Amino acid sequence: MDDIITIYVTDLHGDRHEIQAPTDMGLNVMEAIKANNLTVKATCGGMAMCATCNVIIKSDHELPEMSESEEDMLDEAFVLEVEGSRLSCQIPVSAEIDGLELSMAPLSNPED
């Protein structure tokens, strides 16, 4: 279907999952990950107020620019300088990110 995109998520064990997400539900990538029963800590629920949905973007999709709050949060968690580091809650699920490839970052580990 047109309004469903695919995202490839490599979890903290190194396993790669292909997940699907609808583009018409106002979801962000963190929620898409959760909806597919992959683990992501996401303490604040998606407000860019923690850094526990941190992911590393591996593909060269053009993503929405980082807001100041996202940048601040990544910096506070000492992961701003990591290449591809983003808060998955700040990336909307849209047609533009179809095929996005990402890895879960250690901060997203609920057991950590």
Place this chain on the structure above:
Amino acid sequence: MIETDIIIIGAGPCGLFTVFEAGLIKLRCHLIDSLAQPGGQLAEIYPKKPIYDVPGFPSILAGELVDNLIKQGEPFKPGFTLGERAEQIEKTEDNQFIVTTNRGTQHKAPVVAIAGGLGCFEPRKPELTNLEKYEDHGVDYIIKDPEKFRDKNVVIAGGGDSALDWSIFLADVAKSVTLVHRRSKFRGALDSVEKVEMLSQAGKIDLITNAEITELGGGSDLESVHIFKKLEETSVIKDVDYFIPLFGLSPKLGPLKEWGLNLNKESIPVNTVDYSTSVPGIYAIGDINDYEGKLRLILCGFHEATIMVQSAYRRIHPEKNLVLKYTTVSGVNAFN
């Protein structure tokens, strides 16, 4: 030893509302929380965010909801052990529980309610060698008693609200306050940022931006910090009594894993009849529990707290029949 009817582990919205519902049926509560203030993540992470799905409030700020919940529970005089992490639960011979914190404070009650949310908030620590050596010897991550810093030289690191707020507060208490931030702009509330800048111009806060702490020095107690200024690429050494890194807190499940409860990943499976866990007398409510259809919403936690205290009552007073009382009929009868 603190004795009560229900020991509540976690002073977030669910834990706070439990005080009220328990109070209506004359049960006393004592709350334990690793944070220095009640409110859980509402107070710690998003106090200024509006919440739109608390019944009866079209919109309420998270911080206001916490204040209201505290006020609502006040007639029932809850006890608080704050800034301490519940570390251990033991069962006694008389069928009660003793909950001990990481600071050794002991609490005894026939019922324990775990309202631990996502776990205990633990400080995010900067990567510094020696950091752990100086914990409690000059390095503090949460401020419980600001008087401790009176007439001391304090360095605070961080760029969020807590770093700003504590810098402002301690400017009048400490001998000197230095605020070190890794970036040029601050993340906190605008009025706090302006206040810090004002205090910096007045010489009451030494504001150092684009800088970070790279080294700690001293003997058995902290004596100095090295501040690396990124733009100038120079380091200065500052004599300090206290270094307070405030880089946010992140919840960790922590000691709960060792309490002998059945766990499902990071949550505690409960019986939805009364939110009891696999250990009779221990209940779990709010974001920490799990059952079919579970929704991690504050309003669902309130419901769970209400149901749970009824079961707690029957456990504590098996000889008494409990009749549901409406507050419209009976009002709120404060404890002495």
